[in-house]
Amino acid sequence: MxxxxxxxxxxxxxxxxxxxxxxxxxxxxxxxxxxxxxxxxxxxxxxxxxxxxxxxxxxxxxxxxxxxxxxxxxxxxxxxxxxxxxxxxxxxxxxxxxxxxxxxxxxxGRSRNDQVAVALRLYLLDRLDRLRDIALAIAEVALARAEREADVALPGHTHLQQAMPSSLGLWWAGHAEAFVDDADLAVRIREHLNASPLGTASGFGVNLALDRDGVAEELDFDRLVVNPQNAQAQRGKAELRALDALSAATGDLRRLAWDLSLFASQEFGFVTVPAAFCTGSSIMPNKHNPDAVELLRALHATVVGARAELESVLSLPSGYQRDLQDTKPPVLRAFARGLEGLALLPGLLGGLSWNVERMASAIRPAQYATDRANELVAEGLSFRDAYRRVGDELDALEARSPADSLAARVSLGGCGRLGLERIRARADALRPAAGD
CATH class of the missing domain: 1.10.275.10 (Fumarase/aspartase (N-terminal domain))
Incomplete structure (x- = not known):
């Protein structure tokens, strides 16, 4: 050295x-x-x-x-x-x-504290831009498939028990909107972090008339972190806020991966994961394991671990402490691994193959009970009386079909009225303008 x-x-x-x-x-x-x-x-x-x-x-x-x-x-x-x-x-x-x-x-006129603070801030802004773009790419794939597969029946579950007839359109749209939310959060947190600490030196300012505003403008920051003490206190805190956005996305990824893990099992048999995202067993010739889905499901743990490391380091008084050096490893690791995994998702989702017949045949007559109860409400019966009557007459639901159930679900966002245009409009509004 x-x-x-x-x-x-x-x-x-x-x-x-x-x-x-x-x-x-x-x-x-x-x-x-x-x-x-x-x-x-x-x-x-x-x-x-x-x-x-x-x-x-x-x-x-x-x-x-x-x-x-x-x-x-x-x-x-x-x-x-x-x-x-x-x-x-x-x-x-x-x-x-x-x-x-x-x-x-x-x-x-500057300290290494200055350098690392501004470099980390620029890094976080760049990674939040990437997170926004990846989340919107995931949402786009999900929205396109929601449009194509809007009326494909899928058993809906609560508590891992059959609930009501649902559709691939509703399932895809739900995940699409979640990732639009994640893109929106990345944009908002980026705005929150878009402030330059450069020029605060070691946390006390310097006896030079630095052009802090001009340097910040040149670096495309919207404003300054004005107070030098606060600039030091932002170390680690800024990284935590950026991890909030990443955590939201990997949390939604985890839920989606759980759905696919269940749906791909032989017991469900609803979906086939593309071979490029699967491996075999070293001992069992029959195995076709969706390993990529499982590792994507585990990805959130990396972000949670990074947050725990940062929270532990930040038990500090005002002013710079060398402990802050240890805020870098977890945040760089989390963004590297998190964005790498999230970037795989559009390809994975685009290659899923659904077993339409298996999904339709899994819908049991009892799943139409809520539809029937709401029909009785529309005829003038109170919901509680309708609830009890249908509960006593489940056998009368045998003749119903998934298609009729989905078409009748016309509340906004429901299977018969997905509202995809509203989700897409939000996504479009989050995309940067050409040239930005």
């Missing part, structure tokens, strides 16, 4: 084992954050030029070298490895090696 940028005296030797412990996983984790750190450094340099701490030529040279670093990193020509303490020191080392004294000026 190169000499740390905070070392003040050549006479003080920091043991290698201590340095490794202090650095932790930073140099590996910062590979995710380095592009955002570079972007913020470029804006910071231009801000320094606007207040006279860098000349325009120096700021231009720093910008060109940061572009070169970004390109080298993307191409794999520059590797963030254990030569460096973290991504921040790597940026400064690159600039100093190429620009000498000019490169050393990049850290004026």
């Amino acid at each position: 190169s000499e740390p940028i905070w070392k003040k005296s050549a006479s003080v030797a920091v043991p290698e084992a201590v340095m490794r412990f202090l650095a932790g996983q930073d140099v590996v984790l910062d590979r995710e954050l380095l592009p955002f750190d570079i972007r913020a450094s470029r804006a910071h340099a231009r801000g320094l030029a606007r207040i006279g701490l860098l000349s325009d030529e120096q700021a231009g040279a720093i910008g060109r070298e940061l572009d070169a670093l970004s390109e080298a990193f993307a191409a794999g020509e520059f590797v963030l490895d254990d030569r460096f303490e973290d991504g921040h020191s790597a940026i400064e080392a690159w600039l100093t090696a190429r620009l000498g004294e000019t490169g050393k000026r990049i850290h004026a």
